[in-house]
Amino acid sequence: MQKDPLVIAGRAYQSRLLVGTGKYKDFAETRVAVDAAGAEIITVALRRVNLGQDKDAPNLLDVLPPDRFTILPNTAGCYTAEDAVRTCRLARELGDWKLVKLEVIGDPQTLYPDMRQTYEAAKVLIAEGFEVMVYSVDDPVACKTFAEMGCVAVMPLAAPIGSGLGIRNPYNLRIILEQATVPILVDAGVGTASDVAVAMELGCDGVLLNTAIAAAKDPILMAEAMRLGVDAGRKAFLAGRMPRKLYASASSPVDGTFFE
Numbered sequence: 001m002q003k004d005p006l007v008i009a010g011r012a013y014q015s016r017l018l019v020g021t022g023k024y025k026d027f028a029e030t031r032v033a034v035d036a037a038g039a040e041i042i043t044v045a046l047r048r049v050n051l052g053q054d055k056d057a058p059n060l061l062d063v064l065p066p067d068r069f070t071i072l073p074n075t076a077g078c079y080t081a082e083d084a085v086r087t088c089r090l091a092r093e094l095g096d097w098k099l100v101k102l103e104v105i106g107d108p109q110t111l112y113p114d115m116r117q118t119y120e121a122a123k124v125l126i127a128e129g130f131e132v133m134v135y136s137v138d139d140p141v142a143c144k145t146f147a148e149m150g151c152v153a154v155m156p157l158a159a160p161i162g163s164g165l166g167i168r169n170p171y172n173l174r175i176i177l178e179q180a181t182v183p184i185l186v187d188a189g190v191g192t193a194s195d196v197a198v199a200m201e202l203g204c205d206g207v208l209l210n211t212a213i214a215a216a217k218d219p220i221l222m223a224e225a226m227r228l229g230v231d232a233g234r235k236a237f238l239a240g241r242m243p244r245k246l247y248a249s250a251s252s253p254v255d256g257t258f259f260e
């Protein structure tokens with residue numbers, strides 16, 4: 001057993017990197033990237049990817065079998081609470097999935113979440129027994145509210161989905177983390193390995209990403225870089241950063257020098 005697992009809804013995971021499955025060349029590349037990332041939780045846009053809704057089309061589960069990976073259906077493409085709830089119910093019917101990623105989009109240009117619709121959907125889904133990992137704005141009050149409602153993980157954005165801009169508001173993340181009572185994962189907008197390392201160094205419990213791997217020139221190499229970035233950031237967080245100082249202090253002892 002690993003000493004430092006990520007625990008979500010009572011289940012322990014060794015990997016703190018969650019990945020999406022969109023934007024890859026094909027399912028085969030998706031699988032190789034997932035393996036290179038070392039991811040155990042894989043999120044899938046139920047409205048866009050075939051998980052068995054179409055019996056005649058290739059099924060992603062043939063390359064990512066649910067007995068090996070935790071499949072996290074998500075509600076990407078939903079603009080209302082009603083649509084998001086319907087999508088999660090379909091997930092339950094299709095694969096008996098109750099761990100879901102809730103995202104209710106408010107605007108096609110920013111893909112920011114519509115918080116009113118997201119609260120509404122979270123309330124219904126939690127009451128129906130779903131374990132909700134929720135995509136949120138990086139607002140400490142919003143994130144605290146989702147945790148109090150019973151979401152099993154809260155996932156503030158780093159930057160707009162697909163933007164690759166990295167962690168735009170580390171100060172908000174610090175407040176969110178200080179108040180956290182459930183796992184906090186950065187979701188969306190990271191662009192490269194140093195971004196995920198920063199998220200983990202801040203104390204995030206994990207990172208969920210998609211575009212930064214799928215849109216890299218070499219997705220498989222980037223997947224590996226992301227895995228290492230998450231591990232390095234987590235270790236640095238646990239090790240505890242040295243305090244920042246304005247002035248220099250010599251790296252080697254100044255007392256007892258051999259020569260005057």
Ligand SMILES: CC(=O)[C@@H](O)[C@H](O)COP(=O)(O)O
Binds near residue numbers: 019101211
């Ligand atoms: C895959 C998924 O759920 C996305 O909606 C997610 O937010 C990832 O965003 P990036 O593609 O910016 O990593």
